[in-house]
Amino acid sequence: MMSLTKTHKSLRYLGLGLLALLILGPFILGFWTSLMPTADIAKGILISSHLSLANYVDAVQQTAILRYLVNSLVISTLTMLAQVLFCSLGAYTFVFLKFKGRDFLFYVILATMMLPFEAEVIPNFATVRFLNLLNHYAVMVIPFLTSAFGIFMLRQAFRQIPGELKEAADIEGLNHWQFYWRVALPYARISIFTLAAYSFLESWNQYLWPMLTTFSDKFRPVQDGLRQLQSQETFNNWGMIQASAVIVVIPTLLVLFVGQHYFKNGLNEGATK
Amino acid sequence: MEAGHSVPKSQPTVKSFAKTAAKGFNVHVNDKYYAAAFLGPSLLILGVFVFYPMVRTLYLSLFLTNNVGRPTVFVGLKNYVSLLTSAAYRASLTATGFYVVGVVVLTLALGILLAQATVQKLAGIQWFRTIFSATMGVSVSVAAIFWLFIFSPSVGLLDQIAAFFHLPVINWLTDPGWAMVAIIVSTVWMNLGFTFLILFGALQMVPPTLYEAADIEGASKRYQFWHVTLPMISPTLFFTATVTLIGAFKSFGLIDLMTAGGPNNATNLMVYQVYKDAFLTGNYGMASAESIILALVIALFTLLQFKFLEKRVTY
Incomplete structure (x- = not known):
């Protein structure tokens, strides 16, 4: 490639900088106003010199924001672990086990990927009410213990395992559980990691379902916690709302940046092969 | 595909047959029990929270309902x-x-x-x-x-x-x-x-x-x-x-x-x-x-x- 002139180079940085500003703008504004007194925000002042962490102290002391975070952490972690386990076991079945009706079952599961959860909330609400799960962690975990998408994705990953490995394991006398645990899981670790991150974020971002099924701060996850803050008397307390939003976004940003390396590899693997 | 006892996915070798024969049973006989244990939980969850609700939603869409969501009058495609x-x-x-x-x-x-x-x-x-x-x-x-x-x-x-x-x-x-x-x-x-x-x-x-x-x-x-x-x-x-x-x-x-x-x-x-x-x-x-x-x-x-x-x- 030709070497770039200095002006050319700075133009490129300028372009990149503008794009970065577009993406970061809402973060910066949210973070900045979270440090400002609400009185200043209400007056339409955006450049304030009275910056402090007071809004954060208020958010933590006056709202259940930390409780919401813990709730979401519990719900998302349980969902993630369950999906990794049940999806990988399901996927294993479709790759390494032979039994009557296997292909038919696979197509049945594939078909469920077409059915949006959003279109099924009415009977599902009746079901969890019948099972007495309303307003509990269980109501946000049990329907999502597995996912058709996860099974499909890990099936693709397990199919990459060389047949000779399975043969060798058979000769060694490994049973299916041992082969699954010692060979299949470690072999597909990038896909497993991708599914873990995906299912965690998916659960963390749930909005409609917890909104319908949880009614107390004790179990309410963050998305609906923020909705609660935003719709209650705190509505005009912009400083505190922004502080709450920042408190909520920091953990996921950290997870994203730490996990990005793995995530990117996993996604590329899925999207380009 | 044969049921129950089909051949392994990879090409079988004399060695693997010999091994199987030596063990005295077909390695795939147990597969359906493993399948039930491995796939069962997923099937149960998908059945209860994905399949059933779809069928139920389709059913409800053909009815008038009362205020707790029970179907009352069948109206066909009227909705x-x-x-x-x-x-x-x-x-x-x-x-x-x-x-x-x-x-x-x-x-x-x-x-x-x-x-x-x-x-x-x-x-x-x-x-x-x-x-x-x-x-x-x-x-x-x-x-x-x-x-x-x-x-x-x-x-x-x-x-x-x-x-x-x-x-x-x-x-x-x-x-x-x-x-x-x-x-x-x-x-x-x-x-x-x-x-x-x-x-x-x-x-x-x-x-x-x-x-x-x-x-x-x-x-x-x-x-x-x-x-x-x-x-x-x-x-x-x-x-x-x-x-x-x-x-x-x-x-x-x-x-x-x-x-x-x-x-x-x-x-x-x-x-x-x-x-x-x-x-x-x-x-x-x-x-x-x-x-x-x-x-x-x-x-x-x-x-x-x-x-x-x-x-x-x-x-």
Whole structure:
């Protein structure tokens, strides 16, 4: 490639900088106003010199924001672990086990990927009410213990395992559980990691379902916690709302940046092969 | 395929047969017990929370229901007929269509722009890649709050900028047209992190030799983009488009937080309509019919995506 002139180079940085500003703008504004007194925000002042962490102290002391975070952490972690386990076991079945009706079952599961959860909330609400799960962690975990998408994705990953490995394991006398645990899981670790991150974020971002099924701060996850803050008397307390939003976004940003390396590899693997 | 005792996936060898024979049983005899244990939990959950509710929703959509959601009078397709002839529901479909197209087009266009901007070799480009993927870590409520402030009347950023330059003030969230723009912008922003990551991955996979050859033949950068880059990433682009599209059809959180379907039902998208009819007015039969229509639309686009996945897998 030709070497770039200095002006050319700075133009490129300028372009990149503008794009970065577009993406970061809402973060910066949210973070900045979270440090400002609400009185200043209400007056339409955006450049304030009275910056402090007071809004954060208020958010933590006056709202259940930390409780919401813990709730979401519990719900998302349980969902993630369950999906990794049940999806990988399901996927294993479709790759390494032979039994009557296997292909038919696979197509049945594939078909469920077409059915949006959003279109099924009415009977599902009746079901969890019948099972007495309303307003509990269980109501946000049990329907999502597995996912058709996860099974499909890990099936693709397990199919990459060389047949000779399975043969060798058979000769060694490994049973299916041992082969699954010692060979299949470690072999597909990038896909497993991708599914873990995906299912965690998916659960963390749930909005409609917890909104319908949880009614107390004790179990309410963050998305609906923020909705609660935003719709209650705190509505005009912009400083505190922004502080709450920042408190909520920091953990996921950290997870994203730490996990990005793995995530990117996993996604590329899925999207380009 | 033979039932119960079919041959192993890989070519059987004399050795493996000998081993099996020595053990005195066929290794696949146990498979169905393992299958029951391994697949059982998933089947149970999918059955109870995905299959049954679909059938039940279809069933309910053919009935009038009482206020606790029990079917009362069988009305056949009447719910569907009254929906499709109702101006309000058709407006909801139109709004959804407008929103989905806006979100998909803008998400893809900006996603390609961001990805294209970061494939170049520049010092510190890694930082921009990290920044561009950042909105992937933003949940729907956080995005709604950040953008609510930007769009909020008088104190919000946009109104302040307008006031500073003495421009006419726009009622972002209370004007029907602008409210739609506001939720599209917010959704696109939220989508960009994921879209960027996927498209960036695809761009990196384009063999550099293609560009070198194009350079030698004197093709302009613009020509290269349209005739090398786009065709090479088109499978990924298609994948991203369907994922974005399906996501847009399911949008609920941003709408609920930013506009609650308003003003004047201008942002009353399909899922929000289901929610209102089922959980606010208790019209479960109608809401079920709306759910089925939503499911049909999404199933159609998911099928398209499968077709593409299939192609890629055999490739």
